[in-house]
Amino acid sequence: MSHPAVSVPTRTPLRQVAREMADYGVGSVMVTEGGILRGIVTDRDLALASLVRGLDANEVVDSVMTSPVVTVNVTDDIHVAYRTFRTAGVRRLPVLEDHRVAGVLTVDDMLIDVFQRLADLLGPVAWSVLEEPPGPPSADTRPSKA
Secondary structure: OEOOOOEEEOOOEHHHHHHHHHHHOOOEEEEEEOOEEEEEEEHHHHHHHHHOOOOOOOOEHHHOOEOOOOOEEOOOOHHHHHHHHHHHOOOEEEEEEOOEEEEEEEHHHHHHHHHHHHHHHHHHHHHHHOOOOOOOOOHHHOOOOO
């Protein structure tokens, strides 16, 4: 999970939202009011708002944010997050703690988790099969140019 999440107030101009995304290197921003999550806006939302809908950069973020937001709780098991990603079809999940945003969990975060679990599972098996650590192929194991 990335934390803290980047957030902006509901009346923030789209230009400032885009600047926040660029400054922090993120693809989404939480839209909050009084610390409470009200919506989420992604870089895709901004692109579609400006190109398709023709919104001005001074338009406010709550005109393009997604609300209500699909979330998970900081105390939820990782399997809840997997299930939520699968059923909701989103790429980012705000993680809430006491109704406030504690961070953001992304599909990329989940892929890293999958790869780490796979490495943990296969690492000992792979090393027990190999006689030596992997390296460049030797001359006799390279494919021939027939």
